[in-house]
Amino acid sequence: MQKNIRKYFPVFALPTLIAFVVAFLYPFAMGIYLSFTKFTTVENAKFVGFDNYIQAFSDKDFLNALWFTTKFTVVSVLTINIFAFFLAMLLTKAIKGTNLFRSIFFMPNLIGGIVLGYIWNLLINGVLNKYGVDITFAAKYGFWGLVILMNWQMIGYMMIIYIAGLQNIPTDLNEAASIDGANNFQILRHITIPMVMPSITICMFLTITNSFKLFDQNLALTKGAPGKQTAMVALDIYNNFYGRIGWQGIGQAKAVVFFIIVAVIAFVQLWGTRRKEVEH
Amino acid sequence: MTARKKIVNSFIFLFLSALAIAFLVPIFVVFLNSFKTKFSIVGSPFELPTQETFVGLENYIYGIKTAGLLKAFGLSLFITVSSVVVIVVCCSMTAWYVTRVKTKGTRILYTLFIFSMIVPFQMVMYTMTYTVFQLHLNNPVGIILVYLGFGSGLSVFMLSGFIKSVPIEVEEAAMIDGCSPLQSFFLVVFPILKPTAITVAILNTMWIWNDFLLPYLVLGADKTMPVAIQLTMQGAYGSINWGGFMAMLVIAIIPIVVFYITCQKHIIKGVVAGAVKG
Numbered sequence: 001m002q003k004n005i006r007k008y009f010p011v012f013a014l015p016t017l018i019a020f021v022v023a024f025l026y027p028f029a030m031g032i033y034l035s036f037t038k039f040t041t042v043e044n045a046k047f048v049g050f051d052n053y054i055q056a057f058s059d060k061d062f063l064n065a066l067w068f069t070t071k072f073t074v075v076s077v078l079t080i081n082i083f084a085f086f087l088a089m090l091l092t093k094a095i096k097g098t099n100l101f102r103s104i105f106f107m108p109n110l111i112g113g114i115v116l117g118y119i120w121n122l123l124i125n126g127v128l129n130k131y132g133v134d135i136t137f138a139a140k141y142g143f144w145g146l147v148i149l150m151n152w153q154m155i156g157y158m159m160i161i162y163i164a165g166l167q168n169i170p171t172d173l174n175e176a177a178s179i180d181g182a183n184n185f186q187i188l189r190h191i192t193i194p195m196v197m198p199s200i201t202i203c204m205f206l207t208i209t210n211s212f213k214l215f216d217q218n219l220a221l222t223k224g225a226p227g228k229q230t231a232m233v234a235l236d237i238y239n240n241f242y243g244r245i246g247w248q249g250i251g252q253a254k255a256v257v258f259f260i261i262v263a264v265i266a267f268v269q270l271w272g273t274r275r276k277e278v279e280h
Numbered sequence: 281m282t283a284r285k286k287i288v289n290s291f292i293f294l295f296l297s298a299l300a301i302a303f304l305v306p307i308f309v310v311f312l313n314s315f316k317t318k319f320s321i322v323g324s325p326f327e328l329p330t331q332e333t334f335v336g337l338e339n340y341i342y343g344i345k346t347a348g349l350l351k352a353f354g355l356s357l358f359i360t361v362s363s364v365v366v367i368v369v370c371c372s373m374t375a376w377y378v379t380r381v382k383t384k385g386t387r388i389l390y391t392l393f394i395f396s397m398i399v400p401f402q403m404v405m406y407t408m409t410y411t412v413f414q415l416h417l418n419n420p421v422g423i424i425l426v427y428l429g430f431g432s433g434l435s436v437f438m439l440s441g442f443i444k445s446v447p448i449e450v451e452e453a454a455m456i457d458g459c460s461p462l463q464s465f466f467l468v469v470f471p472i473l474k475p476t477a478i479t480v481a482i483l484n485t486m487w488i489w490n491d492f493l494l495p496y497l498v499l500g501a502d503k504t505m506p507v508a509i510q511l512t513m514q515g516a517y518g519s520i521n522w523g524g525f526m527a528m529l530v531i532a533i534i535p536i537v538v539f540y541i542t543c544q545k546h547i548i549k550g551v552v553a554g555a556v557k558g
Contacts, residue, residue: 103544122313
């Protein structure tokens with residue numbers, strides 16, 4: 001049978017393969033190469049070794065973007081997961097209207113980043129206007145604006161995953177514990193949290209990568225203003241490519257660094273999950 | 281105990297209701313402002329429309345006539361629907377091929393598909409745009425191929441995960457009965473794949489409909505909804521027609537809300553499945 005199917009390679013696999021090579025594989029390889037060159041268009045690329053990487057790490061904007069992105073990721077990962085877990089706990093109790101609540105909390109997740117960014121731009125500026133400032137007045141406004149936006153977008157999504165995890169806990173486990181005299185906090189700490197660990201890992205990973213790679217929301221909410229103080233890594237790379245002549249090579253080098261950071265996060269995550277699965 | 285529990289539960293209910301309203305306020309505010317004059321939006325977005333500030337459907341008419349709203353909407357719809365159809369058909373065929381044919385080549389290909397999922401867009405942003413322009417794919421039809429390439433990682437991964445659990449005997453029986461691989465795929469395998477295919481379709485629909493940067497870089501003059509919205513705001517901050525802009529936001533949100541209400545179960549299931557596997 002395998003041989004029989006193999007003859008059909010042009011029908012089954014070739015179209016996807018061509019698209020994959022054109023849209024991803026070839027551009028990826030070319031991106032690695034270009035990160036070692038100086039160029040304004042692909043045709044005039046000149047090999048410069050690690051020059052771009054050295055320049056990238058001595059660029060104040062890039063270091064600021066890395067720091068801002070890290071800070072933002074830590075704060076939003078913590079807030080999103082705590083709120084989402086808390087909501088999931090409430091929504092797995094027998095309360096009227098849980099389905100409706102779930103639907104409402106999840107909905108913002110479907111709205112695209114650009115639209116989300118402008119919705120919150122309007123709201124936050126509407127509030128700040130009363131104090132005579134706007135969101136681009138200071139970096140802290142942009143930072144907390146992004147955190148609020150990200151919470152609004154992702155809490156419902158993470159909540160759904162936590163609910164699925166909580167519903168998998170057998171009820172007799174909780175009952176046995178409370179008969180043995182465990183209080184609510186002890187049940188949470190020694191039963192609920194260990195039992196939903198797989199959901200926690202998934203949610204951590206999703207919130208970390210989504211926060212770290214954020215672009216559309218950042219562009220629409222502050223565009224990096226004031227100055228470039230609220231520009232995250234993705235926006236900084238974009239600005240190098242399309243806003244700063246002669247910086248394309250450095251932008252590409254930053255993109256490679258960005259890729260490596262995201263890949264490391266993914267591998268640590270995968271390794272952690274694998275290790276835990278062995279333990280079980 | 282039960283009386284106390286009842287009180288606690290009604291407190292939780294009240295708390296959740298308040299929170300649900302807070303979650304809906306942002307969307308409601310945008311909706312409200314789309315009916316106000318363009319001068320009464322910035323600075324006072326929380327004021328209800330009054331007799332002086334209410335303009336009826338004027339903003340929507342402006343958006344359609346001047347900002348090319350209908351064109352952007354139609355283009356977004358065309359690109360999203362055709363890309364999703366192409367992705368689901370091509371990727372399920374590819375997923376079946378790489379799962380059933382065990383060679384070094386298919387193993388490498390499968391690994392590359394998974395690898396592509398962790399690469400951020402900025403890594404290939406510039407070089408992909410260059411390649412697409414070189415091949416003259418920078419139009420609403422060419423972009424479908426680009427979406428197939430970008431969507432193939434997650435889609436092939438999810439679909440082949442499911443195919444691994446489909447018993448191979450069913451397909452073998454079909455082939456012994458004289459079906460060609462193409463027939464046995466479309467008559468036997470594809471119907472079994474349906475639940476995962478729906479998940480893949482939903483994840484890709486949400487991504488492509490909302491995608492901004494890729495169509496912005498690739499399409500040039502043709503604008504999808506997110507691109508049209510961003511470009512409206514990129515101009516001079518003072519001279520922008522905020523009323524028309526609010527109407528644009530509402531029109532971008534409405535299809536998502538309709539889509540969500542009609543296939544909510546599938547969406548939530550699909551998103552959870554996508555998260556767990558991805």
